[in-house]
Every structure is written in structure tokens, then in C-alpha cells.
Amino acid sequence: MLLLCLLAQVSQSYAGIGLDRIPSLTSDDVRLVVLGDSFASQSFSRIPAALLSELPEGQLVGMRSSLHSRFTKPIGVELLSDAHTIVNQQGATSGCRELETDVGGEAWMRLPIGGLFDLRLNLNELNQSVFNVQCNRVDPAINEFSGISTEGVLARGVARMPTQGLIPAAMYCEPWSDDCVVEQFQAGPAGHFHTVFQTQSLFNAPLDPNSSDFGFQLAWNGGGTALQMTDVIVHGLQNGVPASGLYFTPLTDVSWSFSSYVNPEPCSQTGAKSFSDEEITQWLRETSVVPNRDLTFMVHLDTEPLSQLEYEQRLEELWSRVGQAVTNAGLGPRWSMVVVVPFRHKVYGSSFSEELMYFENLWSAVQSVAATRDNFAGVSLYHYFQGTRFDGTFESRRFLIENCQGTVTWNNVEINLAEAPASGRLLDDFDGHVRDQYSARFMANALLRALRGWSFVGDLNHDGMLDSADLPVLLAQWGATGVNEADLDVNGVVDNLDLDLLTQRLECAVPYSPPPPPLSPDLDGDGVVGITDLLLLLANWGSDDPFIDITRDGVVDWSDQLILLSNWTSSP
Structure with a gap:
């Protein structure tokens, strides 16, 4: 009986709350900090990275990447010489990372930055390139970097200041043109984050004219031999100053949880997961490009077997912790938080039927906190998809077919996720994550729509169905311009083209019977x-x-x- 009640509730619940409290990712000047686990890693086959392909052209103006070597990312970092000693790379290890084991250890990187290099540079390689930095398009057919590479690029490297007598290396960015200026090296207190290099090209970005991907190399030109790189940042310039738009800065790693993000006790055991308030404050400050830019923290973690009260406690603690870090870092002053309840997936530690309860617990907790915090919002992909688990079963195909959903394009190849080979399976073999770039793109589009307060394409009256009742809503918006849910072809005006598209979708949305x-x-x-x-x-x-x-x-x-x-x- 409980299962039937929850299923009924899923189909009636609205998928967003407090969305007018957060900046628009598609039009505003905002820094987006993603807090997440493997659900939100920097891989191309995860939703946050796929979201970059859904943004309007030129809206993405900057991004931060780790030195994680496990996944293909929008920014890839390659070590060019094997002459250097890698003391700790630990790219596949999440949680507490022990550094400086060559001089006794007991030095830690605790933040979920996604991986780093702890290098001892070879003196024979002085004045040589150490890293190659390559910016890779998430969708090879879309120029997501046009807002970064059009008028010039600011590049910055962030590292941990070594301890135990180790001296930091001074890095520089090999010029991509004669206009490369403003080389900086800013040493900080031992154990703290510091800027290991910053440079910018005021005119010609390091752009490959054949691909729109771009890259540059980092070279070593002095100082000591210790390098503990944590972040590489690229940010577009406009009229010589940082461009306005979305600055994408994920702070994610594998297997983190709500509990680990709110634990203020700094870990001191490899693989443990917690960090201090000071550490996140330092990281926010050193990775900031425009200090007074609005910040939005997007919490995108997998659903856990917790009660509503447990979720509320963790969300309140995370909200408080983030707010204090923003204040201590001298950023903002405006900041907000949005929690993403993910699409239905396997909840580890629970049965199949119990999953629904835990998703509902999380969404109820989000609603409760949003009722008391005026800069807190939430969206639920679980409710957006009416609790559908896209595991290739009849129900997953039914949702896609009866609502004429599932058509998605990546790298100029269009497929229908309701048909073979996907056949409604958007989840991986473990039913825990999206399976590939197509599924990630589909989910990213849904997330962007949910953040606007929209339902899936064509469901204009938000009743969870694609039917003739949506036609009057479109007609009521006839002639409207700008961003509008009824503008199905996204050409800026609601007109005959949108009416044709909705009619086609209504013809496409047919009842689906079990085979x-x-x-x-x-x-x-x-x-x-x-x-x-x-x-x-x-x-x-x-x-x-x-x-x-x-x-x-x-x-x-x-x-x-x-x-x-x-x-x-x-x-x-």
C-alpha cells in the first residue's frame, strides 16, 4: 500500500521550489560550484559536464578542472616527462590523500578536488614544459568554449604550498602569442592553497582554428622542486577583463556523501572523507576570478537511505557551512544553494521498493529547508521523470514513448533512447549512474528545464502528460518573445513552428503496451x-x-x- 501511495505522489509533485532565488545559469553572471560525488564528476558522461553543451553559445566563460587522470574532462592535464618523480598522484583515490610521503608524510589534501599531482621535479628539466593543458569540447560538434576563447584567456594554476622544508616550484604558462602578459607567482603559508602561476593573452587565445579546442603548456622556470598542483583554471576575457557569464567550478569526487560534506573534522587517514572550514575557504578564495560575482552551490549527490529529518539536518549544516566559507573568503556577497534530487537510481543499502521512500525523504527535506532559507532552492529530476527508473524495463520505455521523449543528439548523431540499442536503459550496468554521453545529455537538458521551472518538452500545463490539454497553453502564449517554455524550437518567438512541433509530438506520443x-x-x-x-x-x-x-x-x-x-x- 505504501508503494502505491508513493507512486501516486510522484506523478502529482512539482519538480522545483525556490527557483526564483538563484541566478539563471543560461543568462546571468554567476560562479557555479558543484558539490557532488561520482554522480557529478567532471567526466563527459556525467550531468554537470553535459550541462555545458546545453548552455547558450558564449554563456560559458570559465571553468576549473582537477588533475584527475581517471576520466576524460573538459580540461585535461598531461604530464609530459617521466623524468619527474610522482610522489603521490592518487587520481583514482577519493577522500583524504596523503602527500609528501618521501619526507615523512603526514601532509594531506582533504577537499574533494578530484585528484592532484605531488611532484618532485628533475633539475635536468628546468625551463622545460612539465604539463600540457588541453581544453576538450564535451560535445565535439558544439563550440562550448566560444565564451572563453574569443577575445583572450586568463589561465591560472592553483597548488598546495608544500610543507616539511620542501620549496615550491615556480611555474609559467608558455606564451601562445606575443601578447602573453601578467605572469604571477604568489606563495602562501605552508599547507595552504596558493596561485602557482597566472597569465593571460589579451588578444589571441591559444585556439586551434580547426577544432575550437585549445591548449597550452606549463613550464618550470625556477624556485624549488616541489609541485602539488590541484587546479587549472581558464577564463575568457572581454575588453581585457574577465568576461561575464557562467564560471563552472566543480568540487566533486568519488563516493562522497551528505555526511562527508558537512563533517568539519579534517581527516587524517587515506580514503576518509572530511575537510576543515579553513580548507574550503582557501579553495574558494584562490579559485575565484571575480570576487564579487554571485555564487550558486549546486548539491548533486546520489540518494542515500536516510530519513527526512536526517536529510534536513545535513542540508541545514551544509547551508551554514557554505555560507560561512563564502563570508570568510570575502566573496559574494550574494550566494545561493540549489539541491538536485537525482533521477531514480539504485539506492545502496535499500531494497527496490524502498527507493521511492528515500527519494521522497530527500525532496521533503529540500522543501522544508527552502521554507526557512531565502537563498535555498531545489529541483527534483526524480519527480520530473515521475519516479521512472530508466533501467530498460517496460516502465522506462513507456515514459519515453508515451511522452514522445528520448530523442537526443551528441556529436551530430541523433538517437532515440526508447529504441535499440538503449531501449529505455539510460543507467549503467549497476543502475547507479547514467550510462554514456547520450544519456548524460538527455538528463542535462532535463536539469536545465527543471531549473527554469519547466516540465518535459510539450507538457506545457505541467500535468505530467503530453496531450491535447497542452495546446491551449501554447496558444495563450502566441507571439510571446524571449525565453518561453512554449517556444519549442527555441527561435525566440512562439509561433506556427512551435504549433507544428507540438502537433508532431502529440502524434508521436502513443500508448505503449507491454510486449x-x-x-x-x-x-x-x-x-x-x-x-x-x-x-x-x-x-x-x-x-x-x-x-x-x-x-x-x-x-x-x-x-x-x-x-x-x-x-x-x-x-x-
Whole structure:
């Protein structure tokens, strides 16, 4: 009975709250700090990175990346020489990272920065390039970096100031033009973050004219031999100053949780997960490009088996902690927080039926905190998709087909996620994350729509269905200009083109019935599954014979043979 009640509630719940309290990611000047686990890693096949491809051209003006070598990221960092000693790379380790083990250890990187290099540079490599930094498009067919690379680029490296007598290396960015100016090296207190280099090209960005990807190299020109790089930042310039738009700065790592983000006790054991208030304050300050820019913290963690009260306590603690760090860093002064309740996925430590309760607990907690905090907001992809678990089952295909959803384009290739090979499976083999770039792009589009307070495409009256009741809403917006949910083709005006698109979607949205059960592999009806059945199947290989197609998928092939062989009994 509880399961049925929760299912009914999912279909009726609105997917956003307090959204007018946060800046627009698509039009405002804002720094976005993503706090998350592997759900929100910097990989191309995760939602935050895919979100960059959904932004209007030129809106992305800056980004920060870790030196994590495990995933392909919008900013990749490659160590160019094996002559240097890697004391600790730990790119695949999340949580507390022990540094300086060559001189006794007991030095830690605790923030979920996503990986770093702790290097001892070889003196024979002085004045040589150490790293190659490459900015890679998330979608190869879209120029996401146009707002970064058009008029010039500011580049900055952030590192931990080494301790235990180690002397920091001085780095510089190899000029990409004669206009490369403002080399800086700012040493800080031992153990603190500091700017290890900053430079900018006022005119020509390091742009590859054939791809719109760009890169540069970091070289070593003096100082000591210790380098503990944590961040690489690129930011576009306009009229010689940082451009206005979205500055994307994820602070994410694998297997973090609500509890670890609110734990203020600095960890001192490899793999443990907690950091001090001072550490996040330092990081916010050193990675800031425009100190008085609005900040939005997007919390994007997987759902945990917690009660509503437990979620409320953690959200309140995280809100307080972030606010204090912003104040201590001298940033803002305006900041906000938005919590993303993710799409339905496997909740570790719970049963399949219990999952719904934990998603509802998280959403109820978000609503409760938003009722008392005027800079706190939330969106729920779980409710946006009506609690659908996109695991390739009938329900996942039903949602996509009956609402004419699932068509997505990546790298100029359009696929329908409701059809093979995805067939409604947007989750990976563990049902824990999105499976690939197409699924991530689909979810990123949904997140951007939810952040605007919109439903899925075509559901203009927000009743969770694509039907004729949406037509009057479009007609009521006829002629409206600017950003509008009824502007389905996103050309800036609600007109005949949008009416045609909605009509096409209504024709596309058809009832979806469960597929018929598979045929018995006893194809000749003699009571056993044996050689005569196999011969019948092979004789009709590649056909659509409805009396031989065991799986009823429209073709006699390996899937039918597999079922037949797995049910093999004996020959008559």
C-alpha cells in the first residue's frame, strides 16, 4: 500500500521550489560550484559536464578542472616527462590523500578536488614544459568554449604550498602569442592553497582554428622542486577583463556523501572523507576570478537511505557551512544553494521498493529547508521523470514513448533512447549512474528545464502528460518573445513552428503496451526442446516469422537461439 501511495505522489509533485532565488545559469553572471560525488564528476558522461553543451553559445566563460587522470574532462592535464618523480598522484583515490610521503608524510589534501599531482621535479628539466593543458569540447560538434576563447584567456594554476622544508616550484604558462602578459607567482603559508602561476593573452587565445579546442603548456622556470598542483583554471576575457557569464567550478569526487560534506573534522587517514572550514575557504578564495560575482552551490549527490529529518539536518549544516566559507573568503556577497534530487537510481543499502521512500525523504527535506532559507532552492529530476527508473524495463520505455521523449543528439548523431540499442536503459550496468554521453545529455537538458521551472518538452500545463490539454497553453502564449517554455524550437518567438512541433509530438506520443511474452522454444510442439527446434530456427534465420521469433523482437537471431539453447532438454 505504501508503494502505491508513493507512486501516486510522484506523478502529482512539482519538480522545483525556490527557483526564483538563484541566478539563471543560461543568462546571468554567476560562479557555479558543484558539490557532488561520482554522480557529478567532471567526466563527459556525467550531468554537470553535459550541462555545458546545453548552455547558450558564449554563456560559458570559465571553468576549473582537477588533475584527475581517471576520466576524460573538459580540461585535461598531461604530464609530459617521466623524468619527474610522482610522489603521490592518487587520481583514482577519493577522500583524504596523503602527500609528501618521501619526507615523512603526514601532509594531506582533504577537499574533494578530484585528484592532484605531488611532484618532485628533475633539475635536468628546468625551463622545460612539465604539463600540457588541453581544453576538450564535451560535445565535439558544439563550440562550448566560444565564451572563453574569443577575445583572450586568463589561465591560472592553483597548488598546495608544500610543507616539511620542501620549496615550491615556480611555474609559467608558455606564451601562445606575443601578447602573453601578467605572469604571477604568489606563495602562501605552508599547507595552504596558493596561485602557482597566472597569465593571460589579451588578444589571441591559444585556439586551434580547426577544432575550437585549445591548449597550452606549463613550464618550470625556477624556485624549488616541489609541485602539488590541484587546479587549472581558464577564463575568457572581454575588453581585457574577465568576461561575464557562467564560471563552472566543480568540487566533486568519488563516493562522497551528505555526511562527508558537512563533517568539519579534517581527516587524517587515506580514503576518509572530511575537510576543515579553513580548507574550503582557501579553495574558494584562490579559485575565484571575480570576487564579487554571485555564487550558486549546486548539491548533486546520489540518494542515500536516510530519513527526512536526517536529510534536513545535513542540508541545514551544509547551508551554514557554505555560507560561512563564502563570508570568510570575502566573496559574494550574494550566494545561493540549489539541491538536485537525482533521477531514480539504485539506492545502496535499500531494497527496490524502498527507493521511492528515500527519494521522497530527500525532496521533503529540500522543501522544508527552502521554507526557512531565502537563498535555498531545489529541483527534483526524480519527480520530473515521475519516479521512472530508466533501467530498460517496460516502465522506462513507456515514459519515453508515451511522452514522445528520448530523442537526443551528441556529436551530430541523433538517437532515440526508447529504441535499440538503449531501449529505455539510460543507467549503467549497476543502475547507479547514467550510462554514456547520450544519456548524460538527455538528463542535462532535463536539469536545465527543471531549473527554469519547466516540465518535459510539450507538457506545457505541467500535468505530467503530453496531450491535447497542452495546446491551449501554447496558444495563450502566441507571439510571446524571449525565453518561453512554449517556444519549442527555441527561435525566440512562439509561433506556427512551435504549433507544428507540438502537433508532431502529440502524434508521436502513443500508448505503449507491454510486449507479448516470448514464444515457447518448443517450436515444433513435440513437448521437448531439441535438435528439430534448432533446425527450424536456423532455417528461418534473419526472418521475421512470428512462429519462430521466440523473443518477438521482429527478427530471428542470436537472442532467439540463446533462449532455445538455455531451455534445451533432449531429442524425441
